[in-house]
Amino acid sequence: MTTRSAARPGLTLAAVAVVQFMVSLDLSVVNVGLPEIAAGLGFGAVGLTWVIHAYALTFGGLLLLGGKASDRYGRKRVLLLGLVLFGLASFLGGFAQEPGQLVAARAAQGIGAAALAPAALALLAETFPAGKARVRAFGVWSATNAAGGALGVLIGGLLTEYAGWRWVMFVNVPMAAFALAVAWRAVPAGPPPTRSGRPDVLGGVLATAGMTLLVFGVVRTEQYSWTSPVTLTTLAVAAALLAAFVQVERTTDREPLVRLGLFANRSVTGANAFSLLTGAAMASAFYFMSLYLQRVLETGPALTGLMFLPFALGVVAGSVFAVKLGYRLAPRTLLILGGLVTAAGFAWFSLISSDGAFATDVLGPSIVASVGIGLCLGPLVSAATTGVAPHETGTASGLLNSSRQIGASLGLAALGTAAHHRTGQTATPETLNNGYALGLTLSAALLIAAALIALTIPRRTNTPSPAEDRDLLPAHD
Incomplete structure (x- = not known):
């Protein structure tokens, strides 16, 4: 019998893709516009960083809770509530008149994203449980996920220069409205979620x-x-x-937030460790390359954003390759291959020079690294959710998103500190270049470590048996 969750898989995939693009976009869309935001609202140098950190803090801190909520209260309900909160926060943030208002709006966006991301990913895993359709679906998800992060720099630069910084907030409103409309129509409520006990509030x-x-x-x-x-x-x-x-x-004798037995699944554990390291490497590499283009090569915000376009296209190309290869190769193999290709791209990036140029120092490594990332993302999600019982896919999705977000925060802080020490007290193009080159070298090392960790992921993972599913969930209609 066909499940209700698979009734309209194409539209479900469209809604999930828009949600993931929007969440990823917001991790980078404000970066290029920070100087204009500071001038417009009167931020101090330290306070300005909270435009970034407020989102990362609430997003990373609440992801496990968001994943559990989607398991306990239903994917569609949590998805719709998250979309409403995210869209409303973006709308109000665009009208901010003082620093505290914008930071509060960014924090509210993070809360919405913490509900959206695991609910959308769990919905995708539930709608496409196996086979070629699953490979294609995760290929689309991975392309929109990484393209959102890469295009966020381009979109942020263009909006800041030609429409004003407020549009880096307003741009989310039509996307949230579209995703809300599609999800409302295309995503069924599904069977009532299983609530086996009292929630583990503590x-x-x-x-x-x-x-x-x-x-x-x-x-x-x-x-x-x-x-x-x-x-x-x-x-x-x-x-x-x-x-x-x-x-x-x-x-606890209550329903746990995360069942620790989930980590006995080597695929889940390996995928989350891989996600932690790749999140650290990617966030840092984006940060260093954006600063290199603007502070060393002295390009403007719009042109800097445009220079990230080959990166976004490379991710899409890598995702297409991952779909084609995914019919024949295990997710583990693609993770190892993608990790090593991305590491090679970041190592190439580390050869940047203070008198370099986009064509010689940025374009080639952008293509190599982005194709490698595209190869990784879909198989990573598949590895993190395959073999997980349906009633825990939201929790597994929250874990994966959480490991990536924590990795991004840890990596950016650690590698940023190392780059700052290499730069020294005199910020000249030469010293800045040396610091960014070190950061990119360390990013490549993290990807090599991630590829080694991928060796621990089983070649194939088993999904729960139909008997186990019947014990865990009420019958589908």
């Missing part, structure tokens, strides 16, 4: 507080060093909260 509080403090401690290293008492205390408290969360999950 575990939810501990996980959310611990992850939020972890992200907070990392992003604050721009202001406080890694060895400062403020940073060490924050990270120690975060570690204590997360350790308490693990203990609660082991002993």
Whole structure:
């Protein structure tokens, strides 16, 4: 019997693709516009970083809770609520008149994204459970995911230069409205979600507080060093909260936020470790290349955004290759191949020079690295959700998104600090170039480590048996 969740898979895929594009776009769309935002609202140098961090903080800190909510209360309901919150926050943020209003809007966007991302990904895994359709669906998802991040720089640059910085917020409104309309019509409510017990409120509080403090401690290293008492205390408290969360999950008689047995699945564990390292490498590489183009090569925001276009196209091309190869190769093989190709691209990036040019220092490595990333993304999601029971796909999706977001925050802080130390006190084009080159070299090293971790992922993973599914879920109509 056909499940209701698969009734209109094409439109479901369209809604999920728009959602993922929008969430990824917001991780980078404001970056190029930061100088204009600072001038328009009167941000100080330290306060301006919170335009980025407010989104990362709430997004990364609430992802596990968002994943569990989609499992417990239903994918469609959480998806629609997240879309409404994300669109409303974007609309209000565009009208911000002072720094605090924009930071609050960005935080609200992060809360919406924490609900959207795992619900959309779980919906995709549920709608396309196996076969060629699953490979194609995750290929589309991976293309829109990475294209959103890459095109965010281009779109942010064009909007900032020609329409004003407020449009980097307004641009989300029509996308959220479109996704809301499609999801409302195309995504069925599905069977009632299974609620096997009382929710683990204490575990939810501990996980959310611990992850939020972890992200907070990392992003604050721009202001406080890694060895400062403020940073060490924050990270120690975060570690204590997360350790308490693990203990609660082991002993609770309530419905756990994350069933620890999920980590016994080598595919889930390996995919999340891979995601952590690739998230750190990609966020850092985007950051360094954007600064290299603007501060060393002295290109304007619109042109800088345009120079990221080959990167976005390369990701799409890599995703197409991943679909074709995915019919014959296991996700593990594609992760290893994609990780090594991306590492080669980042290593090539590290050869940048202070008197370089886009054609000689940026274009070639952009194409290589982006194709490698495109090869990775779809298989990564497939590996992280294959073999997971349907009632836990939201949790698994939240874990994957969380590991990537935490990786991005940790990587950017750690590699940014290393690049800053290499730059030294004198910020000339030559010293800046040296710092960015080091950061890109370290990004390549992270990708090599990720490829090695992919070796731990099984070649094939087993999905739960039909008998197990019947025990876990009510019958589909």
